[in-house]
Amino acid sequence: MFDRNAYEKRVEWYQHDRFGMFIHWGLYAIPARGEWVRSTEELTIEDYEPFFNEFDPVDYDPKKWACLAKEAGMKYAVLTAKHHDGFCLFDSKLTDYKCTNTKAGRDLVREYLDAFRAEGIKVGLYYSLIDWHHPDFPHYGDWHHPMRNHPECSNENRDFDRYLTYMHGQVRELCENYGKIDVMWFDFSYGEMTGEKWKATELVNMVRSLQPDIILDNRLEVSGEGFGSLATENPNVYSGDFVSPEQIIPPNGLIDNLGRPLVWEACVTMNNNWGYNAKDKNFKPAPMLIKKLVECVSKGGNLLLNVGPDAKGNIPDESVQILKEIGAWMKKNSESIVGCTKSDLPKPENGRITQNGNTIYYHVMENSIGFVPLYGIEKDRVKRMRLLSDGSELKIAQYWTVGNYPDIAFVELSATPHLPDEVDTVVKIEY
Missing domain, CATH: 3.20.20.80 (Glycosidases)
Known part of the structure; x- marks a missing residue:
């Protein structure tokens, strides 16, 4: 048995x-x-x-x-x-x-x-x-x-x-x-x-x-x-x-x-x-x-x-x-790999998601014009958001260009056209 x-x-x-x-x-x-x-x-x-x-x-x-x-x-x-x-x-x-x-x-x-x-x-x-x-x-x-x-x-x-x-x-x-x-x-x-x-x-x-x-x-x-x-x-x-x-x-x-x-x-x-x-x-x-x-x-x-x-x-x-x-x-x-598994959140258009308990690792593999959308992330549940590679603070964008999309959390990852990591930039989100 x-x-x-x-x-x-x-x-x-x-x-x-x-x-x-x-x-x-x-x-x-x-x-x-x-x-x-x-x-x-x-x-x-x-x-x-x-x-x-x-x-x-x-x-x-x-x-x-x-x-x-x-x-x-x-x-x-x-x-x-x-x-x-x-x-x-x-x-x-x-x-x-x-x-x-x-x-x-x-x-x-x-x-x-x-x-x-x-x-x-x-x-x-x-x-x-x-x-x-x-x-x-x-x-x-x-x-x-x-x-x-x-x-x-x-x-x-x-x-x-x-x-x-x-x-x-x-x-x-x-x-x-x-x-x-x-x-x-x-x-x-x-x-x-x-x-x-x-x-x-x-x-x-x-x-x-x-x-x-x-x-x-x-x-x-x-x-x-x-x-x-x-x-x-x-x-x-x-x-x-x-x-x-x-x-x-x-x-x-x-x-x-x-x-x-x-x-x-x-x-x-x-x-x-x-x-x-x-x-x-x-x-x-x-x-x-x-x-x-x-x-x-x-x-x-x-x-x-x-x-x-x-x-x-x-x-x-x-x-x-x-x-x-x-x-x-x-x-x-x-x-974002060791100790993690799949998330209940669906695969986002611009990357993938891994998860460990209440911590979500959003893997951004494709850059955006302007702020980067974090699909599926509920803004009201975000306790803390950091760039995983260096621990630096990230904040949900509050700006007129994203105002038409209140259900999507946006974040600024770079002041240049390039992601911090062109292969996979990982955003650590604690719910």
Whole structure:
């Protein structure tokens, strides 16, 4: 039976923190053509093996990653402990296909966890339900396996239960051997590979017994486009704790079938790939990502923004610069993100609104001629109004040019044609 009170308590910190860093990193950083390279190019294990032998991230310093995430205003992070290629960034006792058997020679997950915890950032691990390296995972005819089109790689003598024992065992290792884990991000279900095909109830019960406060995504049940039973009155044991729309921000936020707000997180790449792609320079500009973060919170959701470090362990310069720009805005305006959620006020024409209790954060993203209208703000209820970035007093305009619109509060934000912050000027309004 679903315990909604326990659930709401479990996700409280997550709905407060709002902004996280996704980190996709593994052997695929060496071919540098994205994390799906083995599948898209139908590479055999032998084709892929040189990358295992070569893997030596000499510049890997998770302390730098953690400092960058903190500077950007991120409150939690999720690292790929194992992606679809089956390579483990942790010292699993259940496989030789792991970082400790490469030139790296050490447990990279443990170093990540230590570094991010030291900066006060909550820690999460991504674990792929799919495994293209394990001999018992379906090969021929699978939707995604590199050998899906190769009848010589038949599934005869492959034992999926044996794979599940391996998969469950690795998840147990992550839950038992690495201290408190705040998020476990499973990825993903498809076709008949969903729910109890993964022995999902057994898996989730095991995870929650070892990590009672952990929160889970919904992908034991669905893929990136699905909501799953979490959107119903009686979620399954393995429904997870949040919906995980991928590469999209829901147009109107998300609600369940009873009209209650759903907990959700949009996971988004900075360019067009999750894993490192040397030729992909199609990076989203920082101003756009700032606005998308605001949009997520204004709709009651989180943003998990991805970085894909290169083969040496460096986050790309473009991503570093973007995160620093986001951080400069967050340094002055994070109060309008962290601890906030959507408002009962409708989206205004010139921006967005986030809210924390009786405090409204009006995000002005479009300037006006003359005074700026604050749509939906009731003048008689305004106790105090300040420019969030510097705390300076703002007053409701009383002037002949706005006299014809007594139901709209106007404010002067600048004596020039430019907003104080051209990306997003935040007005803090206390009712």
